[in-house]
Amino acid sequence: MAIPPAVVRAARTGWHWQWLQLMNGLGPADGEGNYTRPTGAFVQRPPLPANAGTAGGHVLIVGRSCPWAHRAWLVWLLRQLEGSIELLTVEPDPEAGRWRFSQPFLGCGTLQELYQRAGADPSQRATVPVLVERASGRVVVGESARLMELLNAWPAGDSAPNLEPAEQQESLHSWRELLQGSVNDGVYRCGFARTQAAYDRAETALFDTLERAEAALSGAGPWLCGPQLTLADVQLFPTLIRLELVYGPLFGVSRRPLWQLPALWRWRQRFFQLPGVAASCCDQAWRQDYFGALFPLNPSGIVPAGPPLATLVAAQLQP
Template sequence: MSYVHRGKEYSRDDRYVTNRITADGREGFPVEPGRYRLVVSRACPWAGRAVIVRRLLGLEAALPMAVAGPTHDERSWTFDLDPGGRDPVLGIERLREAYLALDPDYARGITVPAIVDVPTGRVVTNDFPRITIDMSLEWTAHHREGAPALYPPAARPEIDAVNEVVYADVNNGVYRAGFAGSQKSYAAAYERLFGRLDWLSERLEGSRYLVGDTLTEADVRLFTTLVRFDSVYHGHFKCNRQKLSEMPVLWAYARDLFQTPGFGDTVDFDHIKRHYFLVHADINPTGIVPAGPDLSGWLAPHGREALGGRPFGDGTPPGPVAAAEAVPSGHTPLVTG
């Protein structure tokens, strides 16, 4: 994640590496199973989207994944979870090395998710909104049997419209509140965030999913913010009108997704908390990581089945998480079924 403060207003640095990996290789990067490495951190909501979509579509073998540790310094994400502190495939200690391989003078954000070309060791793209869409549209030859249609043609205009306001007001809205440089900018961000959450509650009161009766890209993008809300954003970012668990519709919706294969089984609450409370030293100078909240509520019945819907449409749920990619025991409630 990369941030820019302009005066007292928070602004995200959105100058991404926008190369694309496509089925026909029209931009010089063809889809090739095993050629690329998806670098993520389970702490990061933007990377969390890619982890979920990759799992739902069954791209684990075609697009191998590297998991960086939850904390970093100004020199970027590190591979401290791996033996010797190096990614075993890329052979690097810090993600920054792959960005500098692309451009020795690279001066933009060293962000996850990033897809790295293994033969050259260079970052291909860190354009997180495009990465997940291209997983759906360009990697189809390598989708698992029964993969859901997360970006179906007929629903794309509505998905795009929902994604636009959710990104501006919720996904990025929590950061706008958390990194506000004045009371006025914080108050505006706070009102905008909770206004949109109220809008989402109304939308979801009679509909199991955000667009249509199946899971789509829109649900993935909202989920990664909601799942971090009570653990981080409510207190750390001062988004404290209510906890998620005090917003009945959104709390039930989030639990429904969490209990759906491909969502909750990718979430690492330990990494999430350690990242925000240790890396953001300007907000949390003591470096104390909260012990709570109690996570058991994520497994409570949600009752959303009564609204109908078919989570995977004509497809099927993904199978069990591969042992090498399982979230460590104790870092998340155990999701079964």
């Protein structure tokens, strides 16, 4: 039996209203429907702790699916900091919408507890990545952009690369600023947009920046700022490696699949080959967490099939 149009209209209105309520929890928006990322706790860049470099003195807490955690994890592994900073992975708890420890950590079962013990306001989100001093439980920093810089300054072995080379400082700074808003947060601005206009703005800014990156890499390279790998490359990778697997299908970011940007495709392949990087790419966990946890964007909870990660980092473009 056909459903009367008036019932369909009422259901759509009611459904849309409920969607907006759920979106308020997921990602706040301004009056024009643009996603506005809330400010977290412990966001300032601290000075290098006096005991930095002491074996086991600090713990870097990450979540496998989180791109912000991934960038800190990448700096940690590229600079080979495993001797002084322990890496600890938290698990998502999609029902409660928070991170939990597999084993109690410093007496805490959830990241929220750890944040509150460290002095965060209960209204503030407990986010990954976060760097914690083990002995005191003090949060050193909870903002990934600052954390990347701190880890780059952390005492490391002679073979550890400096990811903020002085000679590339200017271009590094401008790339990082551009990527942070239009690409790293940009994919979320697309996925969490409340209106068509908000989505269009974010999507245009995202692909404009990717095309600029494509042009920069086509002309020079092999890295974004030139000859040396920098924090700008580290910042771009977690977003680009999730592009076809998550952001394309879930956030509506599919105007230009990466194979249409061949210099960026090769750059992604090159970055993936760096020691340790492949092991930090947990594509199954990403898909499970994003499609499973972001209920307002995927109410069925179905995790769609996607391309195998290996095909996205192949040396040659697959015809």
